[in-house]
Amino acid sequence: MNIENSKAQLRKGILEFCVLALLKHKEAYPSELLTSLKEAQLIVVEGTLYPLLSRLKNAGLLTYRWEESKSGPPRKYYCLTEQGVTFLAELSSSWDDLKLAVEALLKDNQTKTKDSK
């Protein structure tokens, strides 16, 4: 087993969810998203984001508008569509369930380990 591989698989699974979540309250252009995702260590290489955005947009979950930038090329501001909002809500609830389940599992396991000591 390769640890990098496993980590990547974990990240990959929740990346879509996180991108949608970042766009929940405000629109953003890719560089902003990248900053947040890199801070959260969800992305290793930036190239990963673009195909993902393209996929989500093609699936009708995202849409974008162009805005001129003073300091560089024009920016693409992404935001959720109505469909995207519903999709995110569903993912959120299943994320909550998953989080609780995993935490409970880990905690349970921990106490057991302590007991056995």
Add this chain to the structure above:
Amino acid sequence: MKKTIQVNLSGQVFTLDEDAYDRLSAYLNQISRLYDRSAGKEEILQDIEVRIAELFIEKLGELRQVVSLRDVDSVIEIMGRPEQFEGDFDGESEASRSSTYEENEYRARRLFRDPDDQVIGGVCSGIGYYFGIDPLWVRIAFVLALVVFGTGVLFYIILHIIVPEAKTASEKLHMRGEPVNIGSIGKSIEEELNAFGERFSNSGGAFGRSSGKKLARGIDRTFYFIAELLRKLFNVIGKFLGALFVILGTFTVIALLAALFNVADVIHFGADRWSASMDIYEWGEIVFDSSEWLIASVAGLFLLVGIPFIALAYSGLTLLFPGNRIPYLGTALFGLWFLGLVLTIFSGFSILKSFSKEETVIERYALEELGIRQDTLIIRSGSDPFNISASRGYSANRDFMIKLSDDKVTRGNLEFTIMEMPSKRAVVEICKRSEGATFDQAQSKAEAINYSFENDSNTLIFNPFFTFPSRDLLRAQELTIHLSMTEGMVVFLDESSKRIIKDIPNVTNIYDPYMTGHYWKMEKEGLICLDCEEIEKSDAQNEGIKEVSIQVNID
């Protein structure tokens, strides 16, 4: 001094060093190939270019104007290699991470089916990528092959089976690679010199610099393609062979079993119209001393012949379904085969032994005693109830055997000949011959041969068949009839005698079939034809026939 190139990245103008440009353009090409023919390609590329432009602006700050190779390398590091984009951290891309992506790409282009651009299975598209040609041409070639030879379909099916689909991003990259053609080879040499020269000089000296290497790689790849194709083709051929083995083996074994259980007639004796066939048991019954020996030899032969075919079918199965081996089956089969060999050898010896001795019993009949006038004698063959084709003459008659009743076997194995020189008395000798395990046996079997001939005052009619008791078994019983003639005696060989005469010596050396229908006189030096007009003519006739047959052959 360095040459620079200006580029436009999403509306922003950048000035790049030439080496930086080459690196960047190779990188973008690679991404473009990864998403080639997928829906969002343009958009993804555009977004990535926007991001690269931003990063360049960041890197350059306000002081620098030209983007260097180092800037491009660091941007590529931030953006990541295309095979990392989709998070395909499979073993392969992991392994290739250590080498540069360019190196990886050039070395390991492989044939895949393209799932993104498929009409049927993406075979043509994959081949197009492999050789860097538009898949349309490959498709046209396949359609032409279908129209012209009809082989396109089969070839396509085979390719579809043996060529895997490109599923992960790294597989797609392997599939796409750089097209192999003269232009790209030239371009790659330049690229290589510019872009990888540094790395190569660090790691391997002149390793990457030779321009011939690129060409060699192109040739390499073509050979690799052929080799890969052949290897997979052999796999497919292996499956075909496997299926063939299974079918062949199974059918042969079934046929053998059918023969064993009397489903099919297996041995035919002689006759054309008379279906004088005997199944293997009937035949065995008149050859073998006991039913035990019969069973032993039939079983032995079956094992000896059948086991290899069972093994063949089994090996076909293992070719078809590798890995599913039945333990000890090989040993068991060999054991059975060996048993068959032993049984066959023993029953073979037993049979040989029962044919080891021979005896001949001779009955003599003087023609005077038979009441035959001795001036002109006519030799005829008796009637043939079995309608053996007369045109096949002597040999057809000789091969004939049939068991008409339980206790009697009828054989056609007899011959009539005339002694070469005149003798003092005119005599017919019936020589009955048989083989057996001992001389006594052979003699009693010879004596048991039942044969009769008829005659009137000037004609001898020889039955073309004799019989022997079934209980005597088939022990090479045969009958020879010798006619001894006195000097001056004349014999007429009737056409019907064709089926029984064999090797009648005569002074003109005329071949048996031409002797019938003529009068022959026994002189001091042997038989002479009285009415063969001219011997030369009959010779000429012979030659004429030969010539005709030669001409036919030439035609």
